[in-house]
Amino acid sequence: MKMLNLKQGALSLCIGAVISLCSPHAYAVHDNGIFELEGNAVQDALAPPYDWETLYNGGLNNGGNPNAFTGIVNDEPNASGVDTSIFTGGRKDIQDISEWGHKSGSSPDKDEITNAYAAAYNNAAGDTIVYFGADRISNKGDAFMGFWFFKKHIEANPDGSFAGEHTNGDVLVLTNFPQASNASPEIRVDVWDDTCGKAANNNPSVGECDAKNLRLLYKGAAICGSESDDLVCAITNDEGGAYDPTDSPWPYQSKNHPDPNVFPYESIFEGGINLTQLVGGDTCFSSFMAETRSSSEFTATLKDWVLRDFELCSIDITKVCGDAQVNENEDGYTYDYSGVVTNDGDGTLYNVVVTDLTATPNQTHEIGTLAKGETAPYNGTFASTLNGLTNSVRVDASATPTGALTVSDTAEDDCGPIDASPEISLTKECESSFVETEAGVIAQVSFMGQVCNDSESGSGSPLTLTNVFVTDSKGTVYQDEAMTQVFTGVTLDPDECKPYYGSYIPTAFDTNQSFSDTATAGGVLLLTGASAEEAEASATCPICPPAGD
Numbered sequence: 001m002k003m004l005n006l007k008q009g010a011l012s013l014c015i016g017a018v019i020s021l022c023s024p025h026a027y028a029v030h031d032n033g034i035f036e037l038e039g040n041a042v043q044d045a046l047a048p049p050y051d052w053e054t055l056y057n058g059g060l061n062n063g064g065n066p067n068a069f070t071g072i073v074n075d076e077p078n079a080s081g082v083d084t085s086i087f088t089g090g091r092k093d094i095q096d097i098s099e100w101g102h103k104s105g106s107s108p109d110k111d112e113i114t115n116a117y118a119a120a121y122n123n124a125a126g127d128t129i130v131y132f133g134a135d136r137i138s139n140k141g142d143a144f145m146g147f148w149f150f151k152k153h154i155e156a157n158p159d160g161s162f163a164g165e166h167t168n169g170d171v172l173v174l175t176n177f178p179q180a181s182n183a184s185p186e187i188r189v190d191v192w193d194d195t196c197g198k199a200a201n202n203n204p205s206v207g208e209c210d211a212k213n214l215r216l217l218y219k220g221a222a223i224c225g226s227e228s229d230d231l232v233c234a235i236t237n238d239e240g241g242a243y244d245p246t247d248s249p250w251p252y253q254s255k256n257h258p259d260p261n262v263f264p265y266e267s268i269f270e271g272g273i274n275l276t277q278l279v280g281g282d283t284c285f286s287s288f289m290a291e292t293r294s295s296s297e298f299t300a301t302l303k304d305w306v307l308r309d310f311e312l313c314s315i316d317i318t319k320v321c322g323d324a325q326v327n328e329n330e331d332g333y334t335y336d337y338s339g340v341v342t343n344d345g346d347g348t349l350y351n352v353v354v355t356d357l358t359a360t361p362n363q364t365h366e367i368g369t370l371a372k373g374e375t376a377p378y379n380g381t382f383a384s385t386l387n388g389l390t391n392s393v394r395v396d397a398s399a400t401p402t403g404a405l406t407v408s409d410t411a412e413d414d415c416g417p418i419d420a421s422p423e424i425s426l427t428k429e430c431e432s433s434f435v436e437t438e439a440g441v442i443a444q445v446s447f448m449g450q451v452c453n454d455s456e457s458g459s460g461s462p463l464t465l466t467n468v469f470v471t472d473s474k475g476t477v478y479q480d481e482a483m484t485q486v487f488t489g490v491t492l493d494p495d496e497c498k499p500y501y502g503s504y505i506p507t508a509f510d511t512n513q514s515f516s517d518t519a520t521a522g523g524v525l526l527l528t529g530a531s532a533e534e535a536e537a538s539a540t541c542p543i544c545p546p547a548g549d
Contacts, residue, residue, distance in 0.1 A: 041247075149171040196213055283399060425451070426451050447472065470521045
C-alpha cells in the first residue's frame with residue numbers, strides 16, 4: 001500500500017536516525033532549511049530552502065552556492081530520436097565498471113530518463129549533504145531507480161565502454177516505487193566493497209554483504225520526516241497528491257500528459273543523503289550517475305543512464321618557476337620554485353603533500369591539513385643539467401585523516417634558460433734588445449701581456465674558462481718568465497687574469513725599422529663547453545730602443 005507524506009501527501013522513503021544525535025534535525029536531509037524535498041522541482045517560497053528550479057534558473061550564483069552542481073542534465077536523444085545512452089544488455093550494479101557497456105537504442109518508456117541532477121551542500125554541522133533527482137518520460141509502470149556516487153572520475157567512451165573503475169566506498173542509493181496493489185516503496189543504500197563475494201544470507205542486515213561487491217548501509221521504508229533526523233530520503237509526486245501534476249521548470253514533455261512542462265504523478269523523483277553521517281568522513285566523490293533498472297533485485301538489468309562529473313572534494317595548486325641559475329660548481333643549474341595550494345572543494349582535506357615531479361629525486365612538501373577554502377604556500381630549489389625546462393608539480397590529499405590520497409591536482413610552469421657568454425681578452429707589449437750569441441750579436445724581441453677571463457652569465461655572474469691557450473705568430477708563449485711552461489690547457493677562474501711571456505729572434509724587420517708580432521688567446525666555457533671568440537693583440541717594437549731605455 002502506498003504511503004502519504006504527512007505534510008504534503010507525497011510518496012516518500014527515508015531512513016530514521018541510525019546514530020545518536022545531539023539535537024533535533026542536526027543531521028537531517030529533510031526539513032533542515034537547506035533544500036526542499038516535497039516531490040516537486042518548484043521553488044515554493046523565497047529561498048532558502050532551495051529547490052531545483054532555483055538551481056536551474058540561477059545556477060550556482062542564486063542557488064545557495066552549493067559545493068557542486070551537475071546542472072539539469074538532459075538525456076537528449078540524437079537527431080533521429082534515438083537515445084544514445086542506454087546500457088547494453090545484461091549489465092548489473094554488482095559488476096565492475098570495466099564490465100559495463102553502452103549503446104544507442106531504446107529503453108521501455110517507464111525506464112527512459114529525461115533529466116537527472118545532483119547538488120551538494122554543507123549543513124550547519126559541516127556535514128556533506130547531497131540532493132539528487134531524475135524525471136522520466138512515462139509514469140506507466142514501476143520505477144526502479146539507482147543513483148551512483150563514484151569516488152573516481154567515470155566517463156563513457158565513444159567505443160561503447162566506460163572509462164574508470166569502482167573504488168571501495170562508492171555509494172549506490174536504490175529507490176524502488178512499485179505500483180502494484182499493496183506494494184510498498186523501498187530505499188536501500190549500499191557501498192562498493194570488493195571483499196564481498198556474495199550476499200551474507202537471504203536477508204542481510206546493515207553492515208553485512210548485500211550482494212557481490214556491495215555492502216549494506218540501510219534498507220527500509222518510512223515516511224520522509226517521520227523521524228527527527230532522516231539521513232537519507234527519497235520522494236516522488238504521488239498519484240492524487242498535492243503535486244499531481246506539478247510544473248517542470250525546464251523543458252519536458254511526458255508521454256502521459258498532453259501539456260508541455262508538466263510532471264504527471266510519479267514522473268519526478270528526488271532525494272537526499274547525509275554522506276558524512278551515513279557513509280563516513282570520506283565524502284570525496286567525482287562522478288554522479290542516475291540509472292533505471294528492470295526490478296529491485298541486484299541482478300536486475302540496467303536500462304537507461306545519465307552520467308556527469310560531480311566533484312565534491314577538490315584541491316588546486318599553482319606553480320611559478322624562476323629562470324635557471326648557474327650552480328656553484330658550474331656543472332649545471334639550480335631552479336627556485338614556489339606556489340600555493342588551495343582547498344577549493346567540500347570539507348577538510350588531510351595529509352596534503354606537494355611533490356615536485358621534475359626534481360631528481362622528487363621533492364616533497366608536507367602541507368598537512370587544509371580546511372575548506374584554506375590556502376598554503378610551498379617553495380623549494382632543485383638542480384638540473386638542463387638549461388631551461390618545464391617544471392611539473394602534483395598535490396595529493398585524503399578526505400579523512402587515515403584515508404587514501406584520492407584528491408589531486410597538477411600544475412606546471414616553464415623555467416627559462418640563462419644566457420652564458422664565454423669571453424676572453426688579451427693585452428700585449430714587447431721590447432727589443434741585442435744579445436750576444438756564438439754566431440755574434442743578434443736582435444731579440446721579448447713580449448709579454450696578460451689574458452683575462454671576462455665570461456659571465458645572463459644574471460651578471462662571472463664564469464670559469466677552461467682549456468685557455470695563448471699563442472704568438474712568431475714565438476712560443478709561456479706561463480712563466482723562466483719560460484718552462486707553455487701557455488695551454490690553463491683554467492681561468494671567474495674574473496681572473498694571468499700573465500704570459502715569450503721571445504723570438506726576428507728574421508726581418510718592417511719598413512719602419514721595427515719588429516711586429518700578434519698574440520692570440522682562446523678558451524672553453526666550463527658550464528656549457530662553448531668556445532670563446534678568440535682574442536688578438538699585436539705589438540710593434542723598434543729595432544733600437546729609444547735612448548735612455
